[in-house]
Amino acid sequence: MSRDTALVTADWAEKNLETPGVVFVEVDEDTTAYDGGHIPGAVKIDWKTDLQDQVRRDFVNKQQFEALLSARGIANDDTVILYGGNNNWFAAYAYWYFKLYGHGDVRLLDGGRKKWELDARPYTKDVPNRPATSYTAQDQDLSIRAFRDDVVKAIGVQNLVDVRSPDEYAGRLLAPAHLPQEQAQRAGHVPTAISVPWSKAANEDGTFKTDDELKELYSAAGLDTSKETIAYCRIGERSSHTWFVLHELLGEPSVKNYDGSWTEYGSLVGVPVTLGDEPGSLEG
Amino acid sequence: MTVTSCAAPDQAAPIPASVDLEKETVISGVVLAASGDPVAGAYVRLLDRTGEFTAEVVTSPAGRFRFFAAPGQWTVRALSRFGNGGGEVSVDRGVNEFQVSVS
Known part of the structure; x- marks a missing residue:
């Protein structure tokens, strides 16, 4: 792995907002951040309700992860660009989680929401409508x-x-x-x-x-x-x-x-x- | 869920009743632009006495921020699309209120 395959810049992101096969995903605990404005085209994953089992203290299992990504319209061969607040803490957590379940091409947006905000780049409140997919996850990479x-x-x-x-x-x-x-x-x-x-x-x-x-x-x-x-x-x-x-x-x-x-x-x-x-x- | 998050809670919400202000040291305030208007969406960082990053929150629509720290010397620094600002503060237990101007 290296910077070229793991990270994208805000400039690259702004030029690729509508590129087919590229999916932007915002990961924040604070879901009001997404609702108040997000990168155009981005879908939302809530680290606490979407990525945590709601009874035991553990992650969602493989089937639940497959259901989540399918519902968000993310396909196995999509390039997933993760970003969020808190200096990308939760986006990095989601990145690790996507790797844990074997997603092929996942990257972080360097600087996340903060860099996007400080650069005064555009936000939207429009929620994209991505058709559901049939996502297949791998067993956890322990x-x-x-x-x-x-x-x-x-x-x-x-x-x-x-x-x-x-x-x-x-x-x-x-x-x-x-x-x-x-x-x-x-x-x-x-x-x-x-x-x-x-x-x-x-x-x-x-x-x-x-x-x-x-x-x-x-x-x-x-x-x-x-x-x-x-x-x-x-x-x-x-x-x-x-x-x-x-x-x-x-x-x-x-x-x-x-x-x-x-x-x-x-x-x-x-x-x-x-x-x-x-x-x-x-x-x- | 028993695990609370490491992400910042809503900066506009009142301090929860469960927070004991006899024990907590709250550093709170508002970020103001050169025009005097509050700055929403500013990034406010709390640095410890050695200048090391300790926490960061995003200001509320009214430009408000809040940290839970410990008594002593801290640095509050704000970054925003309108510019940056901040300075050193000395705090005690209870609520310590500050204004941070950015330009």
């Missing part, structure tokens, strides 16, 4: 998804990358600062995890930094590219952003996203937790 036991086994052995803000990593905050801080789980980070906030991979306008800047960022933070890597955050979408950088832009072969992330790990009984700004060790 080479890009980590579970809690994988994380515990990785302590001190593989790269663990905590992409939350430094204050969340250290345990001074329990959630991103736009959310109330009262939470059930313990504060801190997985022992031996390095802290590389997702935001360091992005420019102020939400676009990704250059490959050279990104390589320097992770190398300076101590990422050992000869080892496997697991990225995590609080619920798995900021770490999708970092998974995208490492696996899709820089082409690192073995990178997993831990979607359970801190809301699961910080609630587990008996696992080690480190407080403070240093990675810490398994011994505590």
